Amino acid sequence: MRGSIERLLAERKSLLAIPLLLVLIAAIGRWLMLTSQTETPVELSPRIQMQWRKLLSLVSALRAAGIDDAATQPFSPIELPVAGVALIAWRPMGGGGEMQLEADWQAVPALFSWLARCGMRATAFSVQPEKQALRLTLHLGAEDAP
Template sequence: MGCNLDRWLALSVTARLLCWLAATLCGLALLWWLLISPQQKQLAQLARERTAREASRQVLWRTLRALEPPAGAPLPAFAHTCLFSPLSLPSQEQQLVRWQPERDGAEAELETGWEAAVNVFQRLAQCDMHIPAFSLAGTGNTLRFIMQLEQGDSD
């Protein structure tokens, strides 16, 4: 052990600095090889997988776009119906007084003019809503009616 220390101390300062620098570089290279290199390989593998997924997604999008109907094709029957929302009931002519959702439909209470009552039924029919029961109560120029609403069959 003493022999090695004597040899080390016998070297000039420049030679010791070069040996220390070479040992540090070898240690850093070893560290890179053990720690960073596997990470870079894993990142490269993930990049290859990402490009493969992107290519597969593009193929799926092309397949999906091929399923679109032509521009001049007629729309199916269900496309002409509108989606019903209780927020679409109130207008300038009518006011939604009460909305009570139920298990198979809802109960709505509207206050409207006599002339606008027909429009309510037409609007609900366009949205494929059925009215199995309703009651009317008229006072002066206003009509208050309570409707039981159910979603129509889409068959």
């Protein structure tokens, strides 16, 4: 057995056959990968076009209703337009900050709606009961901030 392996490796043809065999295996693997793709760009195109049509119809419906996605209110933690909410402290950090408020229960939904209209999102918040109101601590960040 050992003699046949040495004889096989000693021949020049076998030295050339091993790299050719590896190239052939790589070519077959590449061909199988290319043919196994289930969707080609031609098949994807109608689906993408249909999704864009749905999206554009939604945007036009929003514009017809008078809702503009670019219409955001400016954010100012000092001037809160929500009744029943008072600013206790504001600590700016990067694209947002930490806001401590004293608020009534009824004013909390309006506060979050105002923050959404201003393009701010609450990344974390805590609620603690005080004497007659709630103490809210909000960690805010701009929606377009990374």
